Amino acid sequence: MQTTDNLVEIRDLAITFAGSVDVVNGLDLDIPAGKTLCLVGESGCGKSVTAKAILQVIDHPGRVSGGSINLRQTDGSLLDIAATRSTSPVMRHVRGADIAMIHQEPMSFLSPLYTIGNQISEALTLHRKVSKKEARAEGIRMLEQVGMPDPERRYDSYTFQLSGGQRQRAMIAMALINQPRLLIADEPTTALDVTTQANILDLLAQLQRDSGMAVLFITHDLGVVAEIADEVAVMYLGRIVERGPVREVLENPKHPYTRGLLASMPRLDGDFKAPLKAIPGMVPPPALRPAGCPFHPRCEWAVAGLCNVMPVRDSDLGNDHMVACHAYGPQAAQITRTPLRPPAEAVAVAARKPAGTEPLLSVRDLHKHFPIRSGFFQRQVGAVRAVNDISLDIYPGETLGLVGESGCGKSTLGQTIVGLHRADGGSIRFADGANPPADLLTARGAEARRLRTDIRMIFQDPTGSLNPRMRVRDIIGEVLQVNGGHSPAEIEGRVQSLLSRVGLSPDYAERYPHAFSGGQRQRIAIARALASDPKLVIADEAVSALDVSVQTQIINMMKALQAEMGLTYLFVSHDLGVIANISDRVAVMYAGRIVEIGSTEAIFRNPRHPYTEALLAAIPGRGISKHRVRLPGHVPDPGQQLTGCPFADRCPYALPACRAVLPPLDGTPNHRFACIRADELQLRTVAGPPDLVTA
Amino acid sequence: MGSFMLRRIIYVIPALIAVSLISFLVIAIPPGDFITRTAELRAAQGDIMPLAEQEAMRRAYGLDLPIMVQYWNWISGVVTRGDFGYSFSFNLPVKDVIWPRLGLTILLSVASLLFIWVIAIPIGIYSAVRRYSAGDYLATFLGFLGLAIPNFLLALAVMYIAFAWFGMNVGGLFSPEYLEAPWSWGRVLDLLNHLWLPMIVLGTAGTASVIRVIRANLMDELHKPYVTAARAKGKGEFALLMKYPVRHALNPFVSGQNDIFVDIVSGGTIVAIVMGLQTTGPLLLDALRTQDMYMAASFILMLSVLVVIGTLLSDVLLAWLDPRIRYQQG
Numbered sequence A: 001m002q003t004t005d006n007l008v009e010i011r012d013l014a015i016t017f018a019g020s021v022d023v024v025n026g027l028d029l030d031i032p033a034g035k036t037l038c039l040v041g042e043s044g045c046g047k048s049v050t051a052k053a054i055l056q057v058i059d060h061p062g063r064v065s066g067g068s069i070n071l072r073q074t075d076g077s078l079l080d081i082a083a084t085r086s087t088s089p090v091m092r093h094v095r096g097a098d099i100a101m102i103h104q105e106p107m108s109f110l111s112p113l114y115t116i117g118n119q120i121s122e123a124l125t126l127h128r129k130v131s132k133k134e135a136r137a138e139g140i141r142m143l144e145q146v147g148m149p150d151p152e153r154r155y156d157s158y159t160f161q162l163s164g165g166q167r168q169r170a171m172i173a174m175a176l177i178n179q180p181r182l183l184i185a186d187e188p189t190t191a192l193d194v195t196t197q198a199n200i201l202d203l204l205a206q207l208q209r210d211s212g213m214a215v216l217f218i219t220h221d222l223g224v225v226a227e228i229a230d231e232v233a234v235m236y237l238g239r240i241v242e243r244g245p246v247r248e249v250l251e252n253p254k255h256p257y258t259r260g261l262l263a264s265m266p267r268l269d270g271d272f273k274a275p276l277k278a279i280p281g282m283v284p285p286p287a288l289r290p291a292g293c294p295f296h297p298r299c300e301w302a303v304a305g306l307c308n309v310m311p312v313r314d315s316d317l318g319n320d321h322m323v324a325c326h327a328y329g330p331q332a333a334q335i336t337r338t339p340l341r342p343p344a345e346a347v348a349v350a351a352r353k354p355a356g357t358e359p360l361l362s363v364r365d366l367h368k369h370f371p372i373r374s375g376f377f378q379r380q381v382g383a384v385r386a387v388n389d390i391s392l393d394i395y396p397g398e399t400l401g402l403v404g405e406s407g408c409g410k411s412t413l414g415q416t417i418v419g420l421h422r423a424d425g426g427s428i429r430f431a432d433g434a435n436p437p438a439d440l441l442t443a444r445g446a447e448a449r450r451l452r453t454d455i456r457m458i459f460q461d462p463t464g465s466l467n468p469r470m471r472v473r474d475i476i477g478e479v480l481q482v483n484g485g486h487s488p489a490e491i492e493g494r495v496q497s498l499l500s501r502v503g504l505s506p507d508y509a510e511r512y513p514h515a516f517s518g519g520q521r522q523r524i525a526i527a528r529a530l531a532s533d534p535k536l537v538i539a540d541e542a543v544s545a546l547d548v549s550v551q552t553q554i555i556n557m558m559k560a561l562q563a564e565m566g567l568t569y570l571f572v573s574h575d576l577g578v579i580a581n582i583s584d585r586v587a588v589m590y591a592g593r594i595v596e597i598g599s600t601e602a603i604f605r606n607p608r609h610p611y612t613e614a615l616l617a618a619i620p621g622r623g624i625s626k627h628r629v630r631l632p633g634h635v636p637d638p639g640q641q642l643t644g645c646p647f648a649d650r651c652p653y654a655l656p657a658c659r660a661v662l663p664p665l666d667g668t669p670n671h672r673f674a675c676i677r678a679d680e681l682q683l684r685t686v687a688g689p690p691d692l693v694t695a
Numbered sequence B: 001m002g003s004f005m006l007r008r009i010i011y012v013i014p015a016l017i018a019v020s021l022i023s024f025l026v027i028a029i030p031p032g033d034f035i036t037r038t039a040e041l042r043a044a045q046g047d048i049m050p051l052a053e054q055e056a057m058r059r060a061y062g063l064d065l066p067i068m069v070q071y072w073n074w075i076s077g078v079v080t081r082g083d084f085g086y087s088f089s090f091n092l093p094v095k096d097v098i099w100p101r102l103g104l105t106i107l108l109s110v111a112s113l114l115f116i117w118v119i120a121i122p123i124g125i126y127s128a129v130r131r132y133s134a135g136d137y138l139a140t141f142l143g144f145l146g147l148a149i150p151n152f153l154l155a156l157a158v159m160y161i162a163f164a165w166f167g168m169n170v171g172g173l174f175s176p177e178y179l180e181a182p183w184s185w186g187r188v189l190d191l192l193n194h195l196w197l198p199m200i201v202l203g204t205a206g207t208a209s210v211i212r213v214i215r216a217n218l219m220d221e222l223h224k225p226y227v228t229a230a231r232a233k234g235k236g237e238f239a240l241l242m243k244y245p246v247r248h249a250l251n252p253f254v255s256g257q258n259d260i261f262v263d264i265v266s267g268g269t270i271v272a273i274v275m276g277l278q279t280t281g282p283l284l285l286d287a288l289r290t291q292d293m294y295m296a297a298s299f300i301l302m303l304s305v306l307v308v309i310g311t312l313l314s315d316v317l318l319a320w321l322d323p324r325i326r327y328q329q330g
């Protein structure tokens, strides 16, 4: 293995926050010049503070309390950033000129009060003496280089006038305008759609190749790692637990934490439905860092008397592969390394959807339009067709996955079904067999009340959807109180049993939501949705805000609850891996319409709509060295009246005929798609036999 | 932006019509009128006013007409000729009484507002940046004092100090020799000389609340990602502070300024009485007491117009400061 010069060498770094809590402790990390190093780990592991430490921009009251961060200057000398004052001119020069940074949320990373051009050129003028005109020209050139459409005009735009992908491009332009030697990218694609993410990852990879800069790429998504990294460092509770070249670490993971992360990642090879294995528990707060190996409370290899007392040291495994675990150190003999295998506590998957049953929910020709108002009198000038003529069936006991890019109307569809929006047309028939079928849109009185308890929703943001002023008991029991007929004792008993069902201690009933972590809050939200014994649960991005391991815990729990209680799910997500794992059937939405619907196998192994093909190709880590379908642009302006195929502007196979008439949703009853060329096209899929991640 | 402003202005018109109508009705509807009040006053002095004479006076002033007609006559005079009607107690057209007073009210209110900004904004910024420092605690403490002390008490205290310790001529906005004099340099200087005391008194509570608003807003902004972004670009701390967090913190602050302005205008009455200021407050009180209806209604109308203009100005300022408003509501 050749040794590369390191651009930055971090040794024994400690970062301390108020109350002398070490968030990062004893961190060693080398950032090789001209390569992409990915830093992975769950939230709360200290990835972002480490990145900020390199720039000396840690927020008050955090500070670097020990160790060194040596940056190799262009003249070969070393600058210890950790020992340089944050406000010193040297440090100001390093920031922006030598090391630049991009961030997860360009919307908050760029100020909405100044044009993006102003902020991009500012980065230049801070480090070089250039005239206003030159700064502008350079800014526009940079925007062009990052693939911003119409850069000249966009230069004078504000962030809120750009799409998510465009904002990201603006932020990248701002970071790269001084040609830094190191780019720190903190989850730059996490908030983006898969399709946009794929474009941004391509862009970063190409810019990295062209400029030869080093990239420190922070992410929690191992798919992204596989896509972009040369080297990987896995971080847990403020330390690097494993690092090495990307193939080495992903194909031959050593540390139980790395192995756990890989096992909890939904996979698109082999059996989609193979139950995921979650890492138990969650990342503890830094103040409660366990002694010995900090991972021991969650580690299945942990040996009492060793792992919980003796600090771990790094072991070199050769091939540049380093791991910090006693199982590879001098004490290796005491630890039994179990091989990675399918989980022991496999979740029982109930047989579902006996053929020929009545659908539980039949949506027909559903429309939901939001008026667009503008002009002097705020007249309605058009409508966002968020849900545009949708028909679908959901069968009892199954999970229907709903995927599509942001803004395609997924949430609106779910919200219209639970009655949060008033539909503008169509019908939604609910037939649970026990009661006479009812139309959700016209039901009144007692029937409407029954439907409200039969169909429940789980929202994406568990913090926003739980009233902070209510105790957990009242949050969960509310639907029973409101809909009457339950004694307090009955409600209490129900709350207790629901809490234990979602894996929480029953005495949590007394607490308020703020006392819980994100994953626990989502469990509470699920308990709330289940309180009224619903038949149908609509989960809108229910696991999207959670860390992989917690996400897997929640998915497994939802599957178990489904089998136990005979629930039916409509599962909305933009994450195709999660959708493949949990769904029996999948509906793909684009611009307010369903463009393809069928069994999970059919959609992932045999996609028939070009949009589905593009979505699958965009999943990071799967398309390596295979074909690349990349979607230019983004979802059409939802206010625009489209004739013909709504996907025509982005479809690589579009013909003039596509723009003439709207393709109908055709095919077999088990697999429908809306593309006039479906029969002649040979679409490809990336889901297939194992290609990268092997167990 | 143009359409945004135009819309704002048009929205204001119905509000003004309503305000003028209500202020007129509130004064006209209660039993009795200025004539009754005068008759009572004279009767108390032993001078009985015959009913016939009262009726004749009513006719002369048009007080016998239906209320809506009276309102229409008054408001159309205001709008078309700038004629606010006649003040019974001053025996003068209302406009001759009201304009000088209104001018002084505006002057004093704007001066107080400027005073607030000049003092409060830098202190607020300092408090937020150096929070929990000795200076911050001092500012917070003084702020609480400023909010807690009633205006009139402060007015009395300041007047006492100015008079007893500095031997200054306090009270009023003019020295006696300039009170009725025509405008001259001397009179302007005299006015400025008197203005600062009531300005401080009126501005104290506002200063305290603005410091708190700026401090709170700015503290929220100081750790936003865009600040980190600017720092990561290599921008110096002071330039960064001014360009990003302070600009962001100013937006909610600007939208709150109108309330403070209203507080100053309305809170000015008691202070004006205590300090003997020739602003609108004391006169309005008199007019209400004697049911000098055109006078009272005109005052209320003009003060409302003032508030409306203040709102408009703060809206425009906000739109100018914040492109999100400019582009999304324009």
Ligand SMILES: Nc1ncnc2c1ncn2[C@@H]1O[C@H](COP(=O)(O)OP(=O)(O)OP(=O)(O)O)[C@@H](O)[C@H]1O
Binding pocket: A370, A371, A384, A385, A386, A404, A405, A406, A407, A408, A409, A410, A411, A412, A413, A574, A638
């Ligand atoms: N209350 C509303 N008023 C106006 N437009 C709305 C409203 N709610 C949603 N929309 C618009 O309807 C379209 C569909 O929105 P929706 O939230 O259903 O998308 P989504 O697929 O759930 O996206 P995401 O993945 O970002 O959650 C979007 O263009 C959105 O801007």
Ligand code: SF4
Binding pocket: A255, A256, A257, A293, A294, A295, A296, A297, A299, A300, A301, A302, A303, A307, A312, A324, A325, A326, A327, A335
């Ligand atoms: S040191 Fe022990 S507890 Fe830590 S990862 Fe290795 S086996 Fe698990």
Ligand code: SF4
Binding pocket: A609, A610, A611, A645, A646, A647, A648, A649, A651, A652, A653, A654, A655, A658, A663, A674, A675, A676, A677, A678
């Ligand atoms: S109908 Fe045409 S434009 Fe639409 S998806 Fe099919 S090939 Fe593409």
Ligand SMILES: [Mg+2]
Binding pocket: A410, A411, A540, A541
């Ligand atoms: Mg959504």
